[in-house]
Amino acid sequence: MKTLTILILAFIFHFAQAQPTFIKDSLDAHINKALKLWQVPGAAVAIVKDGKVVHLKGYGFADVATKTPVDENTLFMIGSNTKVFTATALTMLEQQKKLSLDDKVTKWIPYFKLNDPLASDAATVRDLLCHRIGFETFQGDFTYWASNLTREEVIKKMAFVKAPYGFRTKWGYCNAAFTTAGEVIPAVTQTSWEDFIRTNILQPLKMNRTQMLARDLPKASNRALPYTIIDGKLTPIELAQIDNLAPAGTIASSAKDMVNWVMTQIDMGKFEGNQFIPAEAIAATRVPHTIVGMDSRDKRDTHFYLYGLGVDIRDRAGKIVVSHTGGVDGFLSSVMIVPEEKLGIVILTNTDQNNFFRDLTNEIRDAYLNLPYRGYTYQSLKNNRQQKLEEKKQLDSLKNLINPKNKPALPLASYAGAYANELYGDVSIVLEKGSLVIRFSHHPQITGKLDALKDNTFLCTYSSPTYGIKTFPFYVKEGKVTGFTLSVNDFVEFTPYEFVKK
Secondary structure, three states, rough: HHHHHHHHHHHHHHHHHOOHHHHHHHHHHHHHHHHHOOOOOOOEEEEEOOOOOEEEEEEEEOOOOEEOOOOOOOOOHHHHHHHHHHHHHHHHHHHOOOOOOOHHHHHHHHOOOOOHHHHHOOOOOOHHOOOOOOOOOOHHHHOOOOOOOHHHHHHHHHHOOOOOOOOOOOOOOHHHHHHHHHHHHHHOOOOOOHHHHHHHHHHHOOOOOEOOHHHHHHOOEEEOOOOOOOEEEEEEOOOOOHHHHHHHHHHOOOHHHHHHHHHHHHHOEEEEEEEOOOHHHHHHHHOOOOEEOOOOOHHHOOOOEEEEOOOEEEEOOOOOEEEEEEOOOOOEEEEEHHHHHHHEEEEEEEEEEOOOOEEEEEEEEHHHOOOOOOOHHHHHHHHHHHOOOHHHHHHHHHOOOOOOOOOOOOHHHOEEEEEEOOOOOOEEEEEOOOEEEEEEEEOOOOOOEEEEEOOOOOEHHHHHHHOOEEEEEEEEOOOOOEEEEOOOOOOOOOEEEEEEEE
């Protein structure tokens, strides 16, 4: 008995000693300080090492108004960390020989079409999963994001996207491509994307609290509310209804459930001793397919930056790192795996205005790789504050141009009317109580107030902070308005839209 006790104590001592100093002595203090600095209301953090959960804890608040604390079971939307679930479901089906990732998309979705005839005919399921169909990052997302379009309509809209790059020539992050890939699953199995993943991944891995769709999250208990920062103040916002893009980003999960997912990833498909996901299916997601390029944020700490199927792949201190981040209105998340170290990290937060989620992931990664503490979050906070200051100066300078005495080049009524864009569809600009307001056919829940700046330029303030405050230049020919350029926050889409007056 005495010998057993000594062995147990020795194991505990060894395990404690094996934990990096940052994890053992500084983690809680670091997180609590960073949350305040970044104005992050709540976070959940999980660390898995060598088959053990070494950290699983909630911080801050799921609901600021009620002071409801975050715990390990609190649900957060994980955004694009959904993508690897979609990719894994498809690699599982390939292992079952029900499809091939090299099948043409049109084999399973006949109505799939791209603007480039070559890409339209040749695109495979694999192309969809590694972002190489020629689109610019986020291109088309304004049309789809929180819109009233169905998944089928989203896929059909892709035909109107003017891709700036050649097919398979450049990486461009595409949510609609993952939506398309997700819709291959019901074409093959006659089971919806959400039901297939729930039955074949969530249930075997005991991820019992995880929700597949955004519409289901409000009904769940112990869920984090989404927040953003407006004019320097933490502000609650509406939950993004993006189920039309579900395979790209609607899963909501807890740190505890995500531990099971990460453990399964580290153990190549095994969970609690059972092989629920074929090892080959896990491995397939980690094969590099697209060169993304060097990431300047890494300061040359990585030699390559690649993309597999729903995951980023890079190196750090001679080790392969597999990771992804996720962003949805009011939520940011990070999931990282260092397979050779049997290390998994999960960070969930409920504000979309922080880099803490990414910085903390990197600090934990470095600690386990015996690399020096870098203080990532303090440097990025400094950079973020400088960026916000510059953005505020630019916006304030535009707002200062707003004056009731401003007279656009034409009477306000001249700018009112119906407008169309081939990809988006219709919008209307109406004159209400002496002001111009823009309304959207596919986003009935938002409007934009147009304030005259000078000549034919207006400042659009969207009713939803997600879309931002942007300048709208109108075009006039022979005294008549012919169209305007619409833009939204980069978080939604970088590419501007040209609308023509009907």
